[in-house]
Amino acid sequence: MVEKIGVYICHCGTNIARTVDCKAVAGYALGLPNVVVARDYLYTCSDPGQEMIKNDIRESGLTRVVVASCSPLMHETTFRRAVADAGLNPFLFQMANIREQCSWISENRELATTRAKAIVGAAVMRVEFNEPLEVQKVPMNPNVLIVGGGIAGIEAALQIADSGKRVYLVEKEPTIGGYMARFDKTFPTLDCAACILTPKMVSVGQHPNIELLSYSDVTDFSGYVGNFTARIRRRPRYVDEEKCTGCGQCEQKCPLSVLSEFDCGLGKRKAIYRPFPQAVPSTPVIDREHCLFFTKGVCRVCEKFCPRGAINFEQKERFIDVQVGSAIIATGFDLFDASRVKEYGYGKFPNVITSLEFERLTHASGPTVGKIVLKNGRTPESVAVVHCVGSRDNNYNEYCSRVCCMYSLKIAHLVREKTDAKVYEFYIDMRAAGKGYEEFYKRLLREDVTFSRGRVAEITDVAQNSSENGKLIVVAEDTLLSIVKRIPVDMVILSVGLEARRDALQVAHIFRISRSKDGFFLEKHPKLAPVSTAGDGIFIAGSCQGPKDIPDSVAQGAAAAANVLSLIDRKEVELEPTIALIDEDSCSGCKICIGLCPYNAISFDEPSGHAVITGALCKGCGVCVAACPSGAIEQQNFTNRQLTAEVEAICA
Amino acid sequence: MVIGLSTRFEPKIVGFLCRWCAYTGADLAGTSRIKYPPNVTPIRVNCSGRVDPTFVLKALASGADGVLIAGCHPGDCHYTSGNVKTIRRFKLLQRMLNQFGVEKERVRLEWVSASEGERYARIVESMTKEIRSLGPLEWKTKVEA
């Protein structure tokens, strides 16, 4: 049967038409074999544009449609739906990308138009061999996996659990709360971080629909949207969660103190400990690397004093598999390692500290019970706050970490509130874009803080005159005054930037998420789909996607939850039918394909002597199709004929 | 070979781009309005592992001056190990193409992630330049006696 192909060349306003002669391309298309309709149109994706295509299908009896416009990643779904509306199978439609990969990359109208013709020609020759296909519909498992118990993960978990769905919340640390649990006050309202966070943490811990898997991580994630299997490793606390009441006796009695990670090494904790008093779950964990029983075989005091017999040194690591239909990755960030900037002396000078270390000092439950003091215990008389450490810097991270200006102002405010110290803020630009942020900045301008514009070049202890003796000298250019300043201070606080977590690569591999240039997880579309990823059913939220403050993290957590609930509500999910099929008559049983499938979708049927593909497991990569020496395997919608037609058309 | 009104040789390069990384990266180059020579006409596949070496031979024999295969960086393949198969086939294909007398600059395997628009543009630019200086392949006319 001779096909009737309709070709539509989109102007996309001037996006395409500015560089590509759309009328000429349409004229060229009309001359191609079996093309009966070829039009150029201003905005083909618009309602009237889609109507035009539908009308042509109905009135001209089109059997194939090609739209040459933007990337298929943009509007393939839109046009497939339009074509289906008019009664044509949506897979008899092919898109030609003459925008992102043609008009937008060239200034040369002649070359771009020639290229557009080649691209359209390839699509026309290919679409002839497109076959009608049916999408696979699979049931949507309403369970949800959330990885990361920071504020974004907590928000998403509560929203989803409140709607009646089951959530598995996996958190690596012994407690949820993330970085926010370590902050003292939050900008711009100066809310106490723990006061607003801990009630949410408690809700999570008590929620009947949330299974909190703390001190755990995901080691494997397989399947497809609607039907994922997550393998979770539960690390041993050596304390029975069921029996423990959180009374804290064990912590009190434990004879060994070690440096506390929660306090950035500024304070101590016991070998059996909870990271902080309001930890959720409130079950302590034994630090195997230091615990006297594990290292020397002695002590066991906690076991002796536990009124419930909850200590269990025999606990082992175990793995559980959970079935979920979707996942939200909210694994958060890590701070820039300030020791990389050698000229700032972090790690060399004891009184050069990071912003997080400062948070722990000023925190009421911190190592100094909220007192801002130098390493020798004395109160500083002068404090410098250095902005953009590791951010906006070609040597480290190019991007702006978004939150540091605001938290630096907060730091200045807290220092002024608790001490009489003089505060110097060394900034490059003041970024205060959020709600109430500019007002907070204005407030700080009136709080007797000295602002100096210019990046800090060096922090040194080499005095050049008597007033600098025993001090840390901040050397910086003041660009507004055009002079280089030397400001002696007692304490320097480095406003370190936010980075992707050190294990981001591993997490990305497990969930098959891509990463942006800066290492954060890549969203599907930066404006229109900031919490989705390229993989269906897998979402990201919070600062794992990019540096952001608490309001934005909460918003993204809620957004990811909304996306998930929308999927679950559909009850069924559609899978692209680009799976591989074996032609039994051509398969000779050479078995070369069997071991190539990463999803074990190919098996061998001994009685019949040929290979068999399980459609539900096939993800459509096409590796087996390319390998089969008999050409017995084809990939739906990416058949050898279709691809060869494209190649021939381009080379003609 | 398509020559426009100008007489400079414009290499015709067939590109096989995997939809998860390379194709998205190439789109990003366009969205970022990066300018680079439009000499690669892309064919979208789900994975670079779909690329049968026969397609490369078909392209060269049908008039292409070069072929670019672009996929995810090793370790990042959306389908776990598709790109490993691509490397295996490509290495052996390279040896055979060398025997055929096809210069190695004409057929390239590159890794482009979804956020590497700039990198994609530079790859296409360097490949176009190299093939332009090698001249047209014109396999059909040059080799059939």
Added chain:
Amino acid sequence: MPKPKMAFNWASSCGGCEIAIFELGTKLVDVSKKVDIVFWPAIFDYKYSDLEAMPDKSIDVTFFNGAIQNSENEHMARLLREKSKLLVAFGACAHSGGIPALANTTTRDQIFTSSYKDTPTTDNPEKVLPQTRVQVKEGELTIPEFYNTVKTLDQTVDVDYYVPGCPPVGEQVSKVIDQFVAGDLPPKGSVLGASQKSLCHECKRTKTNRKISKIVRTFQTIPDPEKCMLEQGIICMGPATRGGCGAVCLDANMPCRGCYGPLPNVVDQGGKMLSALASIFDAESEEDIQKLADSVPDPIGTFYRFSLARSLMRRTKQ
């Protein structure tokens, strides 16, 4: 009912296909009773003028073996096409180029230089090369022109059927001849005397672990006769080659070389075998993969041993 007229011709070939006909043994006597052999230069003394004198389409079926490597081969192909109702490409050379097509990895000049000048046993002190024309005292002598590129039969004239193999095995030849005598034929363009599936289908060796970690040459080992060759590191073209030959080479403990040509769904036999073989390399890192790839001897000669003329690339660059 007149007996069907049959012809056999050989072009650029080794004579093996002629011998394949003789493998019919005493059955040849029966065949000769059922058909009228009107032209068979290998066996009987025919002249070109005998063939030229035959009316067009007077031969019912011609079995043409050998590739087209010189102008005489081409002339005979065209002539026999005119004179025959059905023209059958018989044997690997006519079907896909066969061993002669490996000449496509070199040029006529290089071949002449090797054959007439460089080989140590050639007695040619004046380094004379063949010429298509030469004047002698009796007049002008001509010999056919030697082509640079070897072609298959169907790249030269229209072909009706193909019988692959180097040579086609006796049993299959017998069946094919019976088919033509009976007039019981599938659609034009079909491949006869061979299976629609690859050799693996008829090979009796066990296939278990599809991975190759090391390439082994046939002279480096005595293969285990029970196990698949590929699993022992020996490159066997079986997976990408049509079956129907009964896997006789495998029974002799040698790997398949691919003489029955590509499978029905495959356009380029060598490309597909390359893809299949590389896919099962047991190597993950780029370095290990490079090492394995480098150890495959002569890719063109291995993957296109019998099918270079039929491949997509056809020949190396001149």
